[in-house]
Amino acid sequence: MPLGDGWPIGVAVNPAGTRVYVASATIDDACIVYVIDTAINTVNTKVNIGSSYPSEITVNPAGTRIYVTKQHDYTDISVINTATNTLMAPIIVGPSTYNVAFTPDGKKIYAANSRNNTIYVIDAATNKVTANVPVGDSPYEVVVTPDGKKVYVPNYNSSTVSVIDKATDNVTATVPVGDSPRRVAVTSDGNKVYIANNNTVSVIDTAADIVIATVPVGTSSCEIVVSPDGSKVYLGNFYNNSVTVINTKTNTVTAKVPVGEWPMGIAVTPDGKKVYVANADSDNVSVIDSTTNNVTATVNAGIYPTGVIIVPFTHSNITYQSTSATSNATEDIGVEKTNCSSSEEQNAVELNKSKNNTSESYNGNSSGRNESSKNNSTPGFGLLGSLICLYGGWKFSKK
Numbered sequence: 001m002p003l004g005d006g007w008p009i010g011v012a013v014n015p016a017g018t019r020v021y022v023a024s025a026t027i028d029d030a031c032i033v034y035v036i037d038t039a040i041n042t043v044n045t046k047v048n049i050g051s052s053y054p055s056e057i058t059v060n061p062a063g064t065r066i067y068v069t070k071q072h073d074y075t076d077i078s079v080i081n082t083a084t085n086t087l088m089a090p091i092i093v094g095p096s097t098y099n100v101a102f103t104p105d106g107k108k109i110y111a112a113n114s115r116n117n118t119i120y121v122i123d124a125a126t127n128k129v130t131a132n133v134p135v136g137d138s139p140y141e142v143v144v145t146p147d148g149k150k151v152y153v154p155n156y157n158s159s160t161v162s163v164i165d166k167a168t169d170n171v172t173a174t175v176p177v178g179d180s181p182r183r184v185a186v187t188s189d190g191n192k193v194y195i196a197n198n199n200t201v202s203v204i205d206t207a208a209d210i211v212i213a214t215v216p217v218g219t220s221s222c223e224i225v226v227s228p229d230g231s232k233v234y235l236g237n238f239y240n241n242s243v244t245v246i247n248t249k250t251n252t253v254t255a256k257v258p259v260g261e262w263p264m265g266i267a268v269t270p271d272g273k274k275v276y277v278a279n280a281d282s283d284n285v286s287v288i289d290s291t292t293n294n295v296t297a298t299v300n301a302g303i304y305p306t307g308v309i310i311v312p313f314t315h316s317n318i319t320y321q322s323t324s325a326t327s328n329a330t331e332d333i334g335v336e337k338t339n340c341s342s343s344e345e346q347n348a349v350e351l352n353k354s355k356n357n358t359s360e361s362y363n364g365n366s367s368g369r370n371e372s373s374k375n376n377s378t379p380g381f382g383l384l385g386s387l388i389c390l391y392g393g394w395k396f397s398k399k
Contacts, residue, residue, distance in 0.1 A: 013038075014063035014082065021066050021080075023049075023057040031078075033057065033068065035085055045085045049078045055098045060124065061106040067091075069098050069111070077111065079127055091127045093120050101142040101151070103166060110151050110164070112139040119153055119162075121169045131169045135162035140182050145190040145206060152193050152204070154181035161195055161202075163209050173209040177202035183223060187230040192248065194233050196224040201235065203251050213251035217244045225266045232290070234275055236263035243277055243286075245293055255293040259286040 012021045020036040031049035036042065053071040060067070065088075066080035076090035077097065096115035102108070102124070109122035119139060121131035136155025139162070143152050151164035154177070161181060163173040178197030185194045186206075195202040198220055203213040221244070223236040233246040237256075243263060245255040260279025267276045268290070275288040287297040 012057045012059040012066060014059055015061065016063060019082065021057055021059065023054040023068050025053055029053070031068065031070075033066065033080060047080055047085055047087065049087070052078075056100070058100050058102075060102055060109075061104060065124075067100055067109070069100060071098070072096065089127060091122055091129070093129065094118065099141050101144050103144055103148040104146060105148060108166065110142045110144065112142045112153060114138045114140070114156075117155075119151070119164060133162075133164055133169055133171060135164075135171060136160045136174065141184050143184045143186050143193070145186055145193075146188060147190050150206060152184055152186070154184050154195055156180055156182055159197075161193075161204065175202075175204055175209055175211060177204075177211060178214065183221065185224045185226045185233065187226050187248065188228060189230055192230075194224055194226065194246075196221040196235060201233070201246065215246055215251055215253060217253065219244075222262075222264045223266045225268055227268050227272045227290070228270055229272055231272075234266050234268065236266050236277060238262055238264065241279075243275070243288065257286075257288055257293050257295065259288075259295060260284050260298070 013019070014021075018038055020038055022034040022036065024032050024034060026032055029051055031052045031054045033047040033049060034043050035045035035047065037044045049068055052074050055069040055071045058067045058069075059065070059082075064082055066082060068078040068080070070076065070078075073095045075095050076092055077100070078090050079088040080086070081088050091109075091111075093111060094113045094116045097111050097113045097120065099112045101110050107124050109120075109124050111120040111122060113120060117135055117137055117139060119133040119135055119142065120129050121133060122128065123130050135153050136158030138156040138158070140154045140156045144150070144166070145152070149166055151166060153162040153164065155162060157180075159177060159179050159181060161175045161177050161184070162171050163175065164170065165172045177195050178200040180198040181195045181202070183196035186192070187194075191206055193204040193206055195204065199216065199218055201215040201217055201221075201224070202211050203215065204210065205212045217235060217237065219237040219240050219242075221235040222238045223234075225234045226232070226248070227234070231248055233248060235244040235246070237244055241259060241261050241263065243257045243259055243266065244253055245257065246252065247254045259277045260282030262281040263277045263279050263286075265278035268274070269276075273290055274296075275290055277286040277288065279286060284298050286295045288294065289296045
């Protein structure tokens with residue numbers, strides 16, 4: 001789906017699955033949020049955020065507000081009213097506030113500021129910062145447990161995870177983990193938190209806030225995702241072009257699945273049967289059968305896809321199309337931004353501007369191929385149409 005000139009860097013889907021919001025950095029340094037009607041896969045509104053470099057776009061649990069964080073020196077989070085698709089008053093924060101997470105009831109927002117080593121606590125009703133929580137060096141991402149009681153924050157340069165008590169908004173524990181923790185995922189029951197470090201995964205018991213296992217994975221991971229039933233963890237291994245599968249009962253690696261080049265985004269279907277992997281330098285998406293851990297299809301995905309999202313069934317037309325259609329030249333996919341380490345992100349923007357520079361970035365060579373997709377049908381879920389993410393990775397270049 002064409003979105004005009006620029007680099008789409010993130011996608012958010014409302015809880016009903018009827019609207020998709022795409023944040024795009026334009027060539028003239030403006031940010032446009034495109035609003036897409038999923039019933040007809042057409043842009044019906046554009047919201048001009050103004051001069052800024054978007055970092056991430058997120059929807060609140062109720063689907064009533066869209067939040068766009070900014071990169072570098074911008075000191076606000078833009079807020080869009082989804083009923084009118086108009087801008088509301090922004091949330092004023094410090095520069096380099098990149099990632100936000102919501103409590104399940106939607107009343108609080110937690111925002112990670114990498115420059116000030118702070119988590120902002122924001123009242124979602126007023127969009128005002130109510131507390132600043134000091135954490136470790138370079139907080140990378142934020143996740144809230146399903147019961148809304150705790151917040152976990154990987155600190156990239158401290159090799160720790162800060163645990164915040166939601167009731168008091170104080171750090172109650174600092175958990176040492178592996179080197180350079182960058183990504184975090186929590187199981188659906190809230191009992192375990194998985195931290196993707198450099199070459200390892202730390203498993204935190206949320207009851208005691210201690211590491212109960214360290215899983216060697218032997219590579220740098222750009223994404224970590226827990227399956228809906230909590231039985232498996234999937235990691236995208238950036239440097240060796242594979243996906244590691246971890247059994248959450250034994251906390252051991254059960255498979256390494258070869259995929260395309262530079263896997264940077266992962267999504268699991270709601271039934272857990274298929275895993276979609278966005279391969280940035282192969283320009284495609286690998287489809288993994290979770291039972292056999294084999295790639296069953298390879299889907300063309302435009303230029304430099306870095307993330308993928310799966311939209312739940314809410315509209316009869318989407319259901320019909322996804323269950324009856326087979327994949328031809330391209331399948332319908334949706335993409336979102338995925339974070340890597342700081343050095344990886346700095347190099348990524350150069351690749352977006354000129355894919356010919358890949359031999360100099362990441363110390364690897366790009367084949368430049370665009371593989372043909374296989375004629376495999378993918379029934380049982382809805383995928384959004386052809387939103388290709390050219391990843392604008394300015395994040396940590398100006399911390």
